[in-house]
Amino acid sequence: MTLIMYERVGADGRRPSPFSWRIRYALALKGIEPEFRHVRFADVETIRGLSGQHFVPIVTDGDRVIHDSWNIACYLEDRFSDRPSLFAGAGGRGLARLVNHWSDNTLGAAIRRLIAADFILCLDPGDRAYYRSSREAAFGSTLEEYCADRPRWLAEFAAVIAPLERTLAEQAYLTGTSPGYADYIVFSVFQYARLGCPDEFLDEGTALWKWRTGLVQAFDGDRRDALAMRPAQ
Amino acid sequence: MTLIMYERVGADGRRPSPFSWRIRYALALKGIEPEFRHVRFADVETIRGLSGQHFVPIVTDGDRVIHDSWNIACYLEDRFSDRPSLFAGAGGRGLARLVNHWSDNTLGAAIRRLIAADFILCLDPGDRAYYRSSREAAFGSTLEEYCADRPRWLAEFAAVIAPLERTLAEQAYLTGTSPGYADYIVFSVFQYARLGCPDEFLDEGTALWKWRTGLVQAFDGDRRDALAMRPAQ
Numbered sequence: 388m389t390l391i392m393y394e395r396v397g398a399d400g401r402r403p404s405p406f407s408w409r410i411r412y413a414l415a416l417k418g419i420e421p422e423f424r425h426v427r428f429a430d431v432e433t434i435r436g437l438s439g440q441h442f443v444p445i446v447t448d449g450d451r452v453i454h455d456s457w458n459i460a461c462y463l464e465d466r467f468s469d470r471p472s473l474f475a476g477a478g479g480r481g482l483a484r485l486v487n488h489w490s491d492n493t494l495g496a497a498i499r500r501l502i503a504a505d506f507i508l509c510l511d512p513g514d515r516a517y518y519r520s521s522r523e524a525a526f527g528s529t530l531e532e533y534c535a536d537r538p539r540w541l542a543e544f545a546a547v548i549a550p551l552e553r554t555l556a557e558q559a560y561l562t563g564t565s566p567g568y569a570d571y572i573v574f575s576v577f578q579y580a581r582l583g584c585p586d587e588f589l590d591e592g593t594a595l596w597k598w599r600t601g602l603v604q605a606f607d608g609d610r611r612d613a614l615a616m617r618p619a620q
Numbered sequence: 621m622t623l624i625m626y627e628r629v630g631a632d633g634r635r636p637s638p639f640s641w642r643i644r645y646a647l648a649l650k651g652i653e654p655e656f657r658h659v660r661f662a663d664v665e666t667i668r669g670l671s672g673q674h675f676v677p678i679v680t681d682g683d684r685v686i687h688d689s690w691n692i693a694c695y696l697e698d699r700f701s702d703r704p705s706l707f708a709g710a711g712g713r714g715l716a717r718l719v720n721h722w723s724d725n726t727l728g729a730a731i732r733r734l735i736a737a738d739f740i741l742c743l744d745p746g747d748r749a750y751y752r753s754s755r756e757a758a759f760g761s762t763l764e765e766y767c768a769d770r771p772r773w774l775a776e777f778a779a780v781i782a783p784l785e786r787t788l789a790e791q792a793y794l795t796g797t798s799p800g801y802a803d804y805i806v807f808s809v810f811q812y813a814r815l816g817c818p819d820e821f822l823d824e825g826t827a828l829w830k831w832r833t834g835l836v837q838a839f840d841g842d843r844r845d846a847l848a849m850r851p852a853q
Contacts, residue, residue, distance in 0.1 A: 476709015
């Protein structure tokens with residue numbers, strides 16, 4: 388039975404969703420090649436019909452429909468428990484959940500302040516009006532106003548990533564000596580930044596930069612990298 | 621061979637150091653009762669003579685002298701590997717290191733903005749001048765100026781702890797279904813806040829409040845709690 392992964396696709400086949408990236412890496416660690424099906428922002432009703440909610444990624448495994456990236460990761464871990472582990476033990480699973488919430492809120496919010504105004508250009512042209520109107524309603528400002536005070540948001544980003552840099556200066560991966568799902572969660576937010584904005588936010592040669600570079604190249608890196616690079620406008 | 625733990629002691633026998641709290645809990649989880657020896661801020665030279673550096677806690681195990689709380693935790697885990705685990709697997713150890721850096725920098729810094737001006741009163745009177753001069757030099761301001769913009773620092777604290785609340789609303793401990801060293805690290809920073817300031821920073825009934833309350837009561841809770849409560853001034 389082939390698993391099917393529904394994921395958002397942007398301009399020129401790019402993958403704008405951090406939630407897709409972490410599941411793509413989790414599937415690759417498990418050695419699973421799913422069938423990928425693409426959805427756009429405008430496909431809300433299709434997604435809702437499949438899963439009862441409107442977020443992707445969604446993974447189906449026969450009759451099972453799993454949504455929410457954390458649920459998908461746990462499903463893959465338990466369903467394919469004989470394959471390499473995403474969590475490396477019960478403690479790794481527990482703390483990966485904290486890393487997940489921290490990444491989506493603290494780290495993701497810090498990066499969104501840097502890229503939200505540029506990010507629209509990596510979306511399919513047909514999705515851009517939806518992105519602008521939904522995000523501007525959520526932010527209570529235009530995308531450009533949301534990102535305007537760049538020195539402030541760069542300083543906040545530097546403070547947020549400091550614990551990552553300290554940890555990766557001491558060990559190869561957040562999960563320890565080999566990468567795990569917590570690495571993919573954090574990495575996925577940096578993929579979102581790479582795709583969403585032409586600026587480089589990490590200093591070359593730092594431990595965090597080296598870690599990200601290694602993960603970009605993992606699992607058939609060149610092909611994956613093409614999906615993460617910002618398209619020429 | 622009895623292990624010896626050197627730790628900072630404050631006014632009326634209180635324990636002001638978050639680094640001591642996390643090691644006290646780690647020892648208790650391992651079922652180890654060390655001999656405790658007390659040091660004050662002014663005992664810098666004694667500590668340096670023992671360990672070549674001036675921070676406590678320090679743990680000795682026969683001829684071995686281990687300093688830095690993370691190193692002590694890893695030493696205890698490996699030396700007493702037949703006892704309950706502090707990390708619950710390799711992934712738990714890897715991510716606990718990230719939690720450690722996040723707690724000491726991000727969480728600790730947010731709490732320090734709330735308590736630094738009050739904290740001096742939980743120290744032994746003989747240590748207060750040293751605390752004030754060393755901290756004011758580090759902060760570049762008086763303790764009172766450092767904490768002055770309270771609405772700002774309360775809002776920052778609320779944002780910092782949000783991932784903890786979300787995680788603990790879903791699972792009993794950060795490490796998963798049972799507490800681990802990552803729980804003790806984070807808890808130790810809240811002990812430091814409880815001791816350092818009469819204000820309560822957690823809302824009663826939240827998942828984080830319940831988790832902290834449970835950990836206060838763990839391991840002979842009443843006796844430990846007395847060491848963590850702010851003394852009457």
